[in-house]
Every structure is written in structure tokens, then in C-alpha cells.
Amino acid sequence: MNPPADADVSPAVLTVDGFQCLIDELQRRGYRVIGPTVADGAIVYDDLASVDALPRGVGDAQDAGRYRLTRRDDEALFGYAVGPHSWKRFLNPPRLKLWSSRREGDGVRVEPAPEPRQPLAFIGVRGCELRAIAIQDRVFLGGRYVDRPYDVRRRGAFIVAVSCGTAGGTCFCTSMGSGPRAQGDFDLALTEIVDAGEHHFVVEVGSDAGREIMAQLPSRDATSADCRQAERIVAATAASMGRSLPAEGVRELLLDNLDHPRWDQVAERCLSCANCTMVCPTCFCSSVEDSSDLASEETARERRWDSCFTTDFAYLHGGSVRATTRARYRQWMTHKLATWIDQFGSSGCVGCGRCITWCPVGIDITEEVRAIAAAPARTGGSDHADGHAQD
């Protein structure tokens, strides 16, 4: 979190009309405003022209491999959990041109890909998604090598977070410590209050940019009653979460059970279709593809989302090092929940539940952990540094 310099950080209250002013103000400042909207039977992230594009009065019913929109009995603008999209599609687009080249006389001229000039503003970023962005920041920006395409999109992005007033059917952010309260690196964080004819947002300011924007909006100071009501809403969401992962010991559990029979069982169900990795807000793997035209005059290099569930992704000289679905599923889950900690200092999972909902056959990562924990083959004592069994 990047707190504002001035002391004045007391929460404010914004009305729904005030929310429209927020969108207007962001657009006036040149941001590309993106947020949740209904399309094709789900809540997706797309460009927002006005508050009317938000999914007003829409909820969702989610379970393993199942998603349905529902009608709420109120007019809430954020009364649903996360859908199939995540913010990574804007910060790390699915297809990205890196450079192109062109034959000129006896030589070749290389042109870098144009970079987007318009800064991004995200509306409705949930707690789990703030955590996911922080994890991707660590991956793309935190090490020795900074990923420029991610950096130019992430730098200057304005984040309007929303604390969740409803837990989704596959959410488990409470156990991952990432939600339902929006916490971390945001500019503004909202809690929506729809109650007894009232409809407004309690707004917490998280940055100087957030404070500047708030100063332009019609708002009033939040009372302690407003703040208590916001806290109650978030607490009720936390208490209604149906799924969980153990807070401690998952890394050791998985690395001690690399030959557990459960991996064979999940491989029988797993389609290796890669949907879980595509919807995961932290999965970042990509492949680089070259193209050339018929005249061999122009070439280009593109980066696209890839997945540890494809055989090509693990192809080294002579073949794929993860030939079986068992090996690929295990790679994904042990990286996400165990070796990610060794690599980046945190779990790679934020508890958003997308991999559960959007798995066509409904494989549930929390259930898989529970199954191994219920009958561990070994418990503790192994040397994790060389504990990676090979398929």
C-alpha cells in the first residue's frame, strides 16, 4: 500500500451519482476506464462508458464447473463475485506483439512494437485481485529483469478497489488472507452499502492520486456509523465463504506427496485444456512465436499466454518433460501452492475460485488439497530441495 502524503485520509461517502462523477473524472484525465459488465451470460471486464454499464442488480451462482447469472433483490452495482476475466488480460494481454522487422535493401530494420499511451483505470478490483496484481508485480517487476510490456501498463494504472459484499460459491479468499476486504495497493477502495432505501459507497483513499480524484467528486465525510456498517458487510462476507485452503503446511504437504495416488485420480478427470491457467489471475506463463510473410520481407515476434498444461510448453530437446496429464496437473498445483513460495516468497493462489468455476469438469483445487491431506503418503521430514519426483 502506498499511503497518501497528507494526513487527511478519513473515509468519505460517495453516492451512485457520485460514482458516475468518478468515471467522468477518470475519463477527463485521459484514463481508459475498464470495469465489470454483463456479456454472454457472465460478468466480464470491458470498457465502461458510464455507471449504467455496471451489472446493476445482478448476482451470480457459482460452483465447480458451473456459473449462472442471477437476479438480486436490490440494485447493487457490485453484488457478485469475480467472473471469468481477470485484470491480467489488460496488464499482460493474451497476445502481444514484441517487435517486427522489415527487409530494407541488403539489411533488415527492426521496429519495437508500439506501446499503449493511454493509462488504465480499473473499476471494481476485489481483494483477491489486488493480491493477484501484487503477485504479478513481483513476477514481472520485482526481480532482476523488469518486463517492459507489463511495466508500461501497470505504471500509472488507477485502481478503484471494491470490498466484497457477497461471497461467490467457489471463493476462498478468507483462508488465503487476500479478502474479502480490499487491502493493498489501491487508489480508492469502496464498500457498497445497499440498505433500507440507501445506496452509497464508503470510500477509503489509498494514494495521492486517489485523494486528488476524490477531491473532485461530490462526497461527504463518512461517519463512524458508515464505517461500522462497511465493516459488518465485509465480516458477513468473510463468514459466508464456503471453501477454504489450510493456511499453513500446504507447501510441505504437497512436496511430501509427489507420488500420491490422488494425482492419478485427478489426471483421469483433467482435460489438460488449460482453462484453469487462463482464468487464474496469477498464472503468467507465455510462449513467444515468430511469424514471417510470404515474400519473406516482414517478420514479427509475438508473445501469447501459454500454459503448463500443454505438451509444447514443457518441450525440451527430444520431447516434452511432462508427458502425462498427471505430471502437468501436479506441476501446476505444486507450483501454485508450494514452489511459488520458494520462487516469489508467497503462495501463487489468491483464493478467487476461478480455476474451480471455469474448469469444464469442475476440478476443485481445495478438494484436491483436502484429499491429499486426508491420506498423506508421508508426513514431513523430507528434503524438499531434491524432493521433486520425476514422471
Add this chain to the structure above:
Amino acid sequence: MATKLPRKPASKPRLAVFKFTSCDGCQLSLLDCEDELLAIAGAVDIAYFPEATRSTLRGRYDLVLVEGSITTPEEQARVLDVRRRARFLVTLGACATAGGIQALRNFADVAEFSAAVYASPEHLRTLATSTAIAAHVPVDFELRGCPISKAQLLEVVSAFLIGRRPVVPPHSVCMECKAAGNVCVTVAQARPCLGPVTHAGCGALCPSYDRGCYGCFGPKETPNAAALSERLLQQGLQAQELLRLYRSFNADAPAFRDESLRIEAGLRNHTGDPS
């Protein structure tokens, strides 16, 4: 930045297009490359392509595109001749790669079909099966789809010309669907979709129009059709409908064939049909 490049060779590679049992849709994809057609004609000598030009150059060809499956004794012999003339042989589409829709005969009695359709079936000389080109001769590259994707065809030709491997990933349609930002029709609407077991290449065309994938690019790498079938049945699809989903343009592709035979066996056991 300027780097010296080698000069391009003076003579152009010779391209030929051959057709076996098929609807011509895949070779039409080549003519459908309207914007790129002149570039193709500029990059290769179109030596044999009856659908496009009457002029024919006999002899050997550098790049041979083959459309269609093998369904007659005449085709069995001809494909051997085509292979002998080809330096690099690429099959186009579901027929050439998996036997096509006409491979439905592989699950039935072709004599019965012939008698039902033709007044004098004794004049026909046809094989009992429709099979992929690779079942008869070695194939250098297989392009999937019914029809093929124009972009993938251009990619294969461009890659051949420059001597690189074509970028035609064998992963699921789901990856293209998610990259496009589509909402999964199976998860959000319980629509039957073969995307999770189907080879990418179409750009997730059907799900982009709110329809399930019907598998026209054939099985992807490492398909798990049995697990998908179980889920689609759970969602309310009837076994007979599921069977038809696998028995279409790629009915004889091994993963789809095995799954349809498994479903068929289940249906027989269920109804007690002794056949």
C-alpha cells in the same frame, strides 16, 4: 539497426495442389486468400492446381498440398505417385488428416450404403473405408479443420518458404477461446462443447458466436474425451447426442473414434441390443 541478409534464391519453389475424396472447400481456402493471392503467386510457381489454372507443369514439386481422403482403389495408387513427386507433403483439412465426414462409412457397411443410394451399385469401385493420407504415405505436416483456417495455410506456406517450423499449436480450442475473452458456453450455459478436446486453429469460431465447438479441427494433443463425455452427460446431454458429437468430420480420428465406439458399446449394453 541493419544486418546483412543473404539474397533470396533466384528460382521459386514449385507448388502443387492435389485432390482426393473431398468437397474442395480446403483448396478453395487457398483461392480465398484474396489479399495474399498475388503474394503467393509471387513466392511460388503454381505448377499444378486444376481448380485455379489449366496450365500444368509435370515432374516434381517442392510443396504439395493434398486435400481429401482415400476412398477408392484408384486413389490408393494415385497418392503413392503424388508422394513420389513431392519434396514436402502437407495434408489439408479433416478429410486428408482423419478421413473426413465420409469416414462414417468406417462404422457401417459401405455395400449397404451403395445399394441404398445407387440404382446399379455394381459399377462402383469403392473401398470399405475412408482413410487419412497418412495411412497410405508419409506426411510431412497435417493441417486440421473442416475447412482449414486460411491463416494457418498461409502460415504453413510462409514457414516452408523461409525454412522454419510452422506455428500451429496442438493445444485445446479453450486456450484460443480464453485469449479471445469468450465466456465458456459449457460452464455458463451447459452447452455441449468439444473445445476442451479439440485442436486449436479456428480461433474459437463457434464459441465466439455462442455455440459449442463441434470438433471440426479434430482431437487436440493428449485429449481426454472420456472425462469430457462424463461431464456433458451430467449436464443433461443424451448418450445418442454425445455419440453424434464425436461422429462428424473427424469421426475416424483415433481419440474421437475410440470415444464414440465406447459410447456406442455403452448404448448397446444399456438397451440390451445383441448386435
